[in-house]
Amino acid sequence: MRSVIRTEHLDSGYGHKVIVAGAEIIVKPGEIVTLIGPNGAGKSTVLKTIAGQLEPVAGTIYIGDEERSTYSLTDIAKKQAVMLTERMPAEKMTCGEVVSLGRHPYTGRLGILSDNDKKIVRDTMELVHVTELSERSYDQISDGQRQRVLLARAICQEPEIMILDEPTSYLDIRHKLEFLDLLRKLTREKEIGVIMSMHELELAHLIADKVICISADGKVEKVGSPEEVFTDELISRLYSLDDGRLREVYSGFVKSIEKNG
Secondary structure, eight states: OOOSEEEEEEEEEETTEEEEEEEOOEEOTTOEEEEEOSTTSSHHHHHHHHHTSSOOSEEEEEETTEEGGGSOHHHHHHHEEEEOSSOOOOTTOBHHHHHHGGGHHHHTTTTOOOHHHHHHHHHHHHHTTOGGGTTSBGGGSOHHHHHHHHHHHHHHTOOSEEEEESTTTTOOHHHHHHHHHHHHHHHHHHTOEEEEEOSOHHHHHHHOSEEEEEOTTSBEEEEEOHHHHOOHHHHHHHTTOOSHHHHHHHHHHHHHHHHHO
16 A cells, blocks of 8 residues: 655754654554654654654655655645644634635635535534634634644645644543544545654553654664553663653553453
């Protein structure tokens, strides 16, 4: 199966300073790839590099079969959608207007939505269950509702790849599970490849098809299925769980996952 995003020997960082070295990442249509690792390991740096917000220190990023550098910004906006942890400034915008931003790569310089664009916005809002928020102010809805609105905006772009940085950070457990369930459904139905970072290991285990472990010293420790990655030994090493009590707590977590499938 073809890939929607692929990296070769990717070094991510700032200027000439490498934060994460030698990342080999492949994301296929309909696949959810999750980055895990301790805070400060460089997960967000990798995602910002793949998204084009940071230049690679070294290595190559491919969108489909072509190098990212061969695409125009408009073409990239049609290929990928990005949701980062920074709060989106949307003063005096309705939720419908925020979702409509996803169509701007297709509208030309004037930003005028066609009838087809408007239909895509309506259909997407219905798909993501935010139609009732259309006329509500984006600034006056809950964090869970905002995440669904931003997901609708991303889907409106009709992307092949979605890049998400800690997409459940501001949500309570109920909304985390609802968001991830919706994300999995949409990626499968629309065959969108997803690469995202998560710090909640139990949720990463539930949602990911493939897990990439980034260690504190900026190395890709392991790439594999959740079953291959979420072991007592590997996670203890990745998160430096040398304390016996912490290892015992995590070991209990692993056994709980194994028991409940």
